[in-house]
Amino acid sequence: MADPGSRARRRERGRLEALVGVDLRPVAEGVLSRLVAAALEGASADEVTPPVTPGPGWSPERVEWLRAFHRDRRAGLDGPAGEVTWAVVEFAPGEDQDTGRVLGSVRLRRTGEPGGFETGIWLVRDARGRGVGTTAVRLLLERAREAGAATVRADTTTGNAGAVALLRALGFSTTVQGERVRAELTLG
Numbered sequence: 001m002a003d004p005g006s007r008a009r010r011r012e013r014g015r016l017e018a019l020v021g022v023d024l025r026p027v028a029e030g031v032l033s034r035l036v037a038a039a040l041e042g043a044s045a046d047e048v049t050p051p052v053t054p055g056p057g058w059s060p061e062r063v064e065w066l067r068a069f070h071r072d073r074r075a076g077l078d079g080p081a082g083e084v085t086w087a088v089v090e091f092a093p094g095e096d097q098d099t100g101r102v103l104g105s106v107r108l109r110r111t112g113e114p115g116g117f118e119t120g121i122w123l124v125r126d127a128r129g130r131g132v133g134t135t136a137v138r139l140l141l142e143r144a145r146e147a148g149a150a151t152v153r154a155d156t157t158t159g160n161a162g163a164v165a166l167l168r169a170l171g172f173s174t175t176v177q178g179e180r181v182r183a184e185l186t187l188g
């Protein structure tokens with residue numbers, strides 16, 4: 001028999017997607033090309049990748065890191081990386097997976113602690129400040145619940161006012177240590 005809880009969660013997810021026009025989509029190869037193009041055009045390398053090469057700019061190595069990062073996580077939470085990534089896509093009802101504008105990416109990783117997960121997000125500059133991040137993280141939290149998460153953690157810095165505001169608005173409690181902000185949400 002279908003789990004009524006999971007039906008309710010699917011309804012909630014559908015309601016959110018219809019309401020705000022944002023969807024999370026698997027990063028298949030076609031989506032990955034659009035995600036890399038969006039990152040190069042609309043986000044800084046430091047927002048999207050670790051400092052694989054010196055300097056703040058995009059380099060071929062950083063682009064390759066980004067491609068490999070998403071490809072290596074296609075096996076999802078139960079794969080070798082214990083992590084899954086999605087493209088954040090502007091959603092139009094009826095559009096299929098190969099259409100819609102890629103606005104950024106979210107990821108979800110098992111920390112190794114029972115029920116413990118960790119997340120991260122980036123969006124292109126012109127998508128910021130209009131609620132896309134809030135919606136994407138809400139959708140991500142639904143996926144985390146479905147995966148059995150008890151807590152979801154996000155790490156950021158005091159200088160990242162957008163990330164701190166977003167996480168607090170979604171109910172994460174924050175602990176500040178120097179410049180580091182650790183945000184944690186216990187899922188009910």
Ligand SMILES: CC(C)(COP(=O)(O)OP(=O)(O)OC[C@H]1O[C@@H](n2cnc3c(N)ncnc32)[C@H](O)[C@@H]1OP(=O)(O)O)[C@@H](O)C(=O)NCCC(=O)NCCS
Nearest residue numbers: 122123128129130131132133134156161162163165166169
């Ligand atoms: C952080 C980020 C994901 C936020 O997404 P977003 O779509 O811009 O955020 P939203 O529009 O949903 O806003 C969420 C909240 O933050 C506030 N906010 C957004 N940008 C802000 C800023 N620069 N300064 C202060 N508050 C800000 C909004 O007012 C809103 O608060 P409210 O709910 O109380 O009104 C996005 O800015 C981003 O991709 N930044 C670069 C990468 C990054 O820093 N990732 C986070 C690492 S943890």
